Amino acid sequence: DAKTTQPPSMDCAEGRAANLPCNHSTISGNEYVYWYRQIHSQGPQYIIHGLKNNETNEMASLIITEDRKSSTLILPHATLRDTAVYYCIVRSHSGGGADGLTFGKGTHLIIQP
Amino acid sequence: DAGVIQSPRHEVTEMGQEVTLRCKPISGHNSLFWYRQTMMRGLELLIYFNNNVPIDDSGMPEDRFSAKMPNASFSTLKIQPSEPRDSAVYFCASLGGNTIYFGEGSWLTVV
Numbered sequence: 001d002a003k004t005t006q007p008p009s010m011d012c013a014e015g016r017a018a019n020l021p022c023n024h025s026t027i028s029g030n031e032y033v034y035w036y037r038q039i040h041s042q043g044p045q046y047i048i049h050g051l052k053n054n055e056t057n058e059m060a061s062l063i064i065t066e067d068r069k070s071s072t073l074i075l076p077h078a079t080l081r082d083t084a085v086y087y088c089i090v091r092s093h094s095g096g097g098a099d100g101l102t103f104g105k106g107t108h109l110i111i112q113p
Numbered sequence: 114d115a116g117v118i119q120s121p122r123h124e125v126t127e128m129g130q131e132v133t134l135r136c137k138p139i140s141g142h143n144s145l146f147w148y149r150q151t152m153m154r155g156l157e158l159l160i161y162f163n164n165n166v167p168i169d170d171s172g173m174p175e176d177r178f179s180a181k182m183p184n185a186s187f188s189t190l191k192i193q194p195s196e197p198r199d200s201a202v203y204f205c206a207s208l209g210g211n212t213i214y215f216g217e218g219s220w221l222t223v224v
Contacts, residue, residue, distance in 0.1 A: 105155060
């Protein structure tokens with residue numbers, strides 16, 4: 001079973017920040033929080049990951065609460081091309097780093113024009 | 114970098130036929146994963162390899178499914194014989210550093 005809980009769907013206006021929440025209350029100390037997205041008919045695309053500090057890259061920002069039980073993915077200026085299913089996944093880097101990703105149902109983010 | 118390359122992108126086959134899906138991971142990546150995606154079950158991990166050795170095949174649905182990785186740059190997922198319920202999108206992915214990168218998938222329809 002997936003170890004994360006996400007809302008099934010969200011809407012966001014084009015040009016606004018999209019904030020996608022994720023609960024992972026049973027996360028263990030060596031597990032990272034990963035975000036992927038899947039645009040229709042494409043393979044899942046890596047967005048960002050973090051352990052306990054906030055992270056930012058060219059695609060998004062990841063805010064992890066101090067107790068690490070939840071996180072938020074922020075797309076700062078959403079565009080129509082950001083419409084996709086967003087998956088929050090917890091994953092350990094142990095075991096040689098070869099642990100796979102366990103996908104839940106994700107959040108279907110719809111960007112409205 | 115060309116990314117993870119999968120072939121065929123689309124395949125329609127008749128029930129009972131053998132299906133072979135192919136994957137070329139990103140060069141230098143030591144782990145390779147096969148996933149299946151359906152509307153009912155979402156994305157499921159079927160099997161993964163580390164340094165060409167199968168590590169965990171507990172997700173392989175039945176004996177009709179088999180996967181091989183003869184070298185670091187090639188893997189196959191075979192279904193023999195195929196059944197309509199095998200219709201799905203099959204994704205291959207490879208691990209670089211701590212990030213898993215996916216191919217664009219092979220869309221399989223078994224009629």
